[in-house]
Amino acid sequence: MSALPRPFNPPARVLMGPGPSDVPPRILAALARPTVGHLDPSFIQLMDEVKALLQMAFMTGNDLTLPVSGPGSAGMETCFVNLLEPGDTAIVAVNGVFGQRMKENVERAGAGAVLVEVEWGHPVDPAKVEAALKAHPEARLLAFVHAETSTGVESDAETLCALARKYDALSVVDCVTSLGGIPVRVDAWGADAVYSGSQKCLSCVPGLSPVTFSPRAVQRIRGRNRKVQSWFMDLNLVMGYWGAGAKRAYHHTAPINALYALHESLLMLAEEGLEKAWARHLRLHLALRAGIEAMGLSFLADESCRLPQLNAVRVPEGIDEASVRTQLLERFGIELGAGLGPLAGKIWRIGLMGASASASNVLLCLGALESTLAGMKAPIHVGAALPAAMAKI
Amino acid sequence: MSALPRPFNPPARVLMGPGPSDVPPRILAALARPTVGHLDPSFIQLMDEVKALLQMAFMTGNDLTLPVSGPGSAGMETCFVNLLEPGDTAIVAVNGVFGQRMKENVERAGAGAVLVEVEWGHPVDPAKVEAALKAHPEARLLAFVHAETSTGVESDAETLCALARKYDALSVVDCVTSLGGIPVRVDAWGADAVYSGSQKCLSCVPGLSPVTFSPRAVQRIRGRNRKVQSWFMDLNLVMGYWGAGAKRAYHHTAPINALYALHESLLMLAEEGLEKAWARHLRLHLALRAGIEAMGLSFLADESCRLPQLNAVRVPEGIDEASVRTQLLERFGIELGAGLGPLAGKIWRIGLMGASASASNVLLCLGALESTLAGMKAPIHVGAALPAAMAKI
Numbered sequence: 001m002s003a004l005p006r007p008f009n010p011p012a013r014v015l016m017g018p019g020p021s022d023v024p025p026r027i028l029a030a031l032a033r034p035t036v037g038h039l040d041p042s043f044i045q046l047m048d049e050v051k052a053l054l055q056m057a058f059m060t061g062n063d064l065t066l067p068v069s070g071p072g073s074a075g076m077e078t079c080f081v082n083l084l085e086p087g088d089t090a091i092v093a094v095n096g097v098f099g100q101r102m103k104e105n106v107e108r109a110g111a112g113a114v115l116v117e118v119e120w121g122h123p124v125d126p127a128k129v130e131a132a133l134k135a136h137p138e139a140r141l142l143a144f145v146h147a148e149t150s151t152g153v154e155s156d157a158e159t160l161c162a163l164a165r166k167y168d169a170l171s172v173v174d175c176v177t178s179l180g181g182i183p184v185r186v187d188a189w190g191a192d193a194v195y196s197g198s199q200k201c202l203s204c205v206p207g208l209s210p211v212t213f214s215p216r217a218v219q220r221i222r223g224r225n226r227k228v229q230s231w232f233m234d235l236n237l238v239m240g241y242w243g244a245g246a247k248r249a250y251h252h253t254a255p256i257n258a259l260y261a262l263h264e265s266l267l268m269l270a271e272e273g274l275e276k277a278w279a280r281h282l283r284l285h286l287a288l289r290a291g292i293e294a295m296g297l298s299f300l301a302d303e304s305c306r307l308p309q310l311n312a313v314r315v316p317e318g319i320d321e322a323s324v325r326t327q328l329l330e331r332f333g334i335e336l337g338a339g340l341g342p343l344a345g346k347i348w349r350i351g352l353m354g355a356s357a358s359a360s361n362v363l364l365c366l367g368a369l370e371s372t373l374a375g376m377k378a379p380i381h382v383g384a385a386l387p388a389a390m391a392k393i
Numbered sequence: 394m395s396a397l398p399r400p401f402n403p404p405a406r407v408l409m410g411p412g413p414s415d416v417p418p419r420i421l422a423a424l425a426r427p428t429v430g431h432l433d434p435s436f437i438q439l440m441d442e443v444k445a446l447l448q449m450a451f452m453t454g455n456d457l458t459l460p461v462s463g464p465g466s467a468g469m470e471t472c473f474v475n476l477l478e479p480g481d482t483a484i485v486a487v488n489g490v491f492g493q494r495m496k497e498n499v500e501r502a503g504a505g506a507v508l509v510e511v512e513w514g515h516p517v518d519p520a521k522v523e524a525a526l527k528a529h530p531e532a533r534l535l536a537f538v539h540a541e542t543s544t545g546v547e548s549d550a551e552t553l554c555a556l557a558r559k560y561d562a563l564s565v566v567d568c569v570t571s572l573g574g575i576p577v578r579v580d581a582w583g584a585d586a587v588y589s590g591s592q593k594c595l596s597c598v599p600g601l602s603p604v605t606f607s608p609r610a611v612q613r614i615r616g617r618n619r620k621v622q623s624w625f626m627d628l629n630l631v632m633g634y635w636g637a638g639a640k641r642a643y644h645h646t647a648p649i650n651a652l653y654a655l656h657e658s659l660l661m662l663a664e665e666g667l668e669k670a671w672a673r674h675l676r677l678h679l680a681l682r683a684g685i686e687a688m689g690l691s692f693l694a695d696e697s698c699r700l701p702q703l704n705a706v707r708v709p710e711g712i713d714e715a716s717v718r719t720q721l722l723e724r725f726g727i728e729l730g731a732g733l734g735p736l737a738g739k740i741w742r743i744g745l746m747g748a749s750a751s752a753s754n755v756l757l758c759l760g761a762l763e764s765t766l767a768g769m770k771a772p773i774h775v776g777a778a779l780p781a782a783m784a785k786i
């Protein structure tokens with residue numbers, strides 16, 4: 001190398017995009033504690049606690065509950081490669097980017113994907129799903145996204161999981177953006193495989209994917225005819241390390257420090273309480289919404305299926321959305337998310353996830369957005385957003 | 394949950410096992426800096442610097458050089474699933490645990506593995522490898538482990554990579570334990586795919602796997618007939634995020650903070666200089682070795698192929714090796730590694746990797762080992778180890 005780079009000192013940011021969300025100092029401090037070995041007795045105890053805390057967050061008694069040592073996409077793939085065998089059929093509901101990614105995963109596992117599509121910005125349609133389940137009695141699983149990060153839409157997980165059971169299929173549910181922000185009731189839903197991410201409503205650093213599997217799913221995994229195509233993600237092997245009991249068999253070296261951080265973030269969630277965390281996300285969403293609407297802007301998703309933690313806001317006619325995000329980043333340090341796929345240029349995605357779901361962030365975001373749009377002569381009402389939001393906080 | 398767990402405060406440890414190694418405070422401090430977004434302009438610059446630093450560490454000009462967002466096992470699998478297609482043949486040299494894992498990866502990618510085995514504790518035999526390449530002209534790649542973490546043995550990567558080229562096969566080289574500790578000359582070897590880990594001689598936290606691919610390997614990946622079976626590990630997609638240029642396409646959310654830490658650890662390696670880092674590992678190995686031999690203990694691997702950073706030391710007759718490790722951990726906070734597979738109970742694995750390769754650690758380990766073994770009435774010489782080691786430091 002010609003000249004060595006300097007140590008990296010990140011700029012000050014307020015993370016209000018689709019994740020990562022702001023990571024509280026307490027979690028960063030846990031992350032930086034000295035590394036111990038992945039078979040250290042103290043670390044085994046940490047693993048047991050992480051498992052119990054994840055069971056609390058997922059509202060499940062599932063024994064097979066653990067954080068996959070990779071990002072949400074690795075958690076997603078862990079579900080599909082363990083539950084599917086070549087030649088299987090899976091019904092995949094697609095109403096955004098992550099449903100599409102599920103389809104890719106199904107096909108790469110050698111299975112056939114039957115798609116149940118709806119327009120982006122709408123929830124998965126249970127009637128269409130039931131029709132597909134009826135038409136494909138051979139389907140071994142139903143996959144859908146609970147909280148579509150690309151559109152800010154919630155689908156009815158309880159109804160969809162019940163349909164899967166009715167037609168004797170396993171359910172795979174993407175709860176990357178929902179866990180910790182809105183109710184994720186794994187046992188009450190009867191969901192069979194659920195994956196999430198550390199960097200959304202848990203406010204932990206990115207890189208881990210909490211997953212949980214029902215006894216029915218575990219039976220499927222244990223009774224496979226063929227080895228799981230991924231050695232790294234093979235839960236039959238991972239269970240030897242994360243399973244119950246003091247004797248842990250080495251599978252791969254766990255990301256020790258990231259697990260310290262996840263432990264701390266789950267502890268913070270437990271201290272606040274799930275219900276209170278959901279209520280906080282909802283309250284601040286309603287405040288943001290009041291401000292957004294007072295400004296004259298509107299949401300992509302209908303109120304009936306709108307996620308509090310991921311606000312997809314339509315870009316006003318004639319406004320260059322990327323320029324707005326750049327100004328927010330450069331002038332205020334605020335990160336918002338862009339639209340993906342067919343929604344590129346049409347929406348902003350404003351995240352209120354985990355620690356980012358705070359009254360200060362709502363006011364800051366509304367103020368910065370209003371002043372930026374006003375500066376660009378966008379057709380908005382000036383001066384109404386902050387009082388409207390304050391009335392809801 | 395009945396009662397909430399307490400925040401985790403790890404015990405003080407000296408990590409002298411097969412990894413993770415001691416993580417310097419400077420790297421832990423980098424790890425804990427505030428999280429920014431994975432598409433933040435400042436983070437894109439960090440990614441560029443990480444890539445350049447990895448090219449320095451791997452001694453390569455390969456453009457496709459990046460850290461996989463998972464542990465070494467994910468890096469290993471990334472190599473195989475991208476380079477192999479179903480029905481391909483791969484020659485896999487097996488002289489320890491990680492050669493066996495390579496075989497698993499090859500088979501799960503739908504390819505056939507031709508094994509070239511040698512007894513554990515010995516290096517891969519180039520003559521046997523050449524015979525296999527001759528007998529299997531259809532073989533598309535040769536896979537071997539440069540530094541076997543399970544036995545402490547180095548194989549001759551330069552000769553083996555040259556053999557692969559001679560028979561028109563790609564070479565896949567496991568450098569998990571070698572990178573930063575002994576020479577890894579990717580371009581000089583003509584290696585095609587090389588993977589490593591963050592938590593060994595780089596002394597970073599576990600969870601990342603640096604990889605590098607030659608233009609020949611990239612051509613193979615770009616020209617595949619069939620999609621890579623893993624969406625998460627598909628380099629055709631990952632290149633869109635890690636590739637050259639300012640425009641980065643979202644693939645998965647990168648483990649931001651872990652990459653801060655990797656950046657800092659590579660910077661420390663660059664500041665020390667590769668040659669000096671290798672010399673330090675060698676010098677401290679020779680000191681440890683002098684002490685081990687003065688005590689009357691011996692090494693598993695012959696001197697000609699012995700890794701300085703992973704010392705496989707034979708357990709004296711009649712001594713319960715696990716009890717020794719437990720005493721070292723409980724009385725001194727020192728973590729040593731156990732033997733794996735056929736070597737369980739027969740060896741200790743003493744790591745001198747990265748920051749753990751220090752004069753203090755050598756003395757501490759020898760002193761603790763000597764006093765523990767003496768307390769168990771093991772047949773060792775007492776009092777000779779420390780002076781012998783000091784003479785070499």
